[in-house]
Amino acid sequence: MKQTIVITGASRGIGKSIAKKLLLRGEKIVMLSRNIDAMEKIAAEHPNQAVPYQVDLSDLESLEKVMAQLCSDIPKIDCVIHNAGSGLFGNIEELDFQEWQKQLDLNLNAAVFITQKLLPQMKLRKSGQLIFINSIAAGKVFSGGSAYGVSKAGLKMFADTLREELRPFHIGVSSVFPAATATSWWDSSSFPKEEMMKPESIANAVGFILDQSFPAVVEEMTLRRVQGDF
Ligand SMILES: NC(=O)c1ccc[n+]([C@@H]2O[C@H](COP(=O)([O-])OP(=O)(O)OC[C@H]3O[C@@H](n4cnc5c(N)ncnc54)[C@H](OP(=O)(O)O)[C@@H]3O)[C@@H](O)[C@H]2O)c1
Secondary structure, eight states, X not given: OOOEEXXXXXXXXXXXXXXXXXXXXXXXXXXXXXXXXXXXXXXXXXXXXXEEEEOOTTOHHHHHHHHHHHXXXXXXXXXXXXXXXXOOOSOGGGSOHHHHHHHHIIIIIHHHHHHHHHHHHHHHHTOEEEEEEOOGGGTSOOTTOHXXXXXXXXXXXXXXXHHHHHGGGTEEEEEEEEOOBOSGGGTTSSSOGGGSBOHHHHHHHHHHHHHOOTTOOOOEEEEOOTTOOO
């Protein structure tokens, strides 16, 4: 049966690749990001299959309004893919504290808020799935990566806790931990994008996770290059 799947950060990069893959499978997609034009372009390629909502996920007041609208428009959501994120890097004393807060709001708190809004209907139905696009940075320390690492380690602990809470409700919780993946994320870095994993590899992993049938669930999946990290 085709599902209705919310994807955050679907306008580009890994999220766009996941959205395109799921649209080809015939799923209904609900996309959240700031760039409405990019999402409408994706939606236009699959009429009646994709609905975009424009929102800055690091602005929790705006997110509250958009989630109220989304829940009223689409009462049944089968799966949420928490993918949107950004990377704030720098030695701790150089980081602007407001930027630190924004990093946590986007990478962690938005996922918590969206989960709180969408979970009740899943619990009532005793079915659903939550997929977190995390990072190897949840468990591997990078110098200068305190803000990003804290947000991703927090996201892992949030997913781990939800998994235990939601077992009686038959709601699966999956965390995906990719290493460097060739997206615009790396455009201003000196790391060679052509040597990185492709976003399609992460989308394929999400497809595999969705292919498992109850009671099986992929709880965690790590994807990195055969050659190892940069
Ligand atoms: N690329 C990697 O090497 C890598 C490795 C491990 C994990 N990851 C994780 O994978 C996820 C996706 O990364 P990516 O490489 O695909 O990044 P990306 O190409 O920069 O795309 C980020 C996505 O998140 C959305 N986003 C960013 N800030 C937002 C905001 N304030 N409000 C709403 N949406 C926002 C963007 O949409 P708009 O700009 O339209 O808002 C875009 O769709 C992230 O969680 C990242 O931590 C990436």
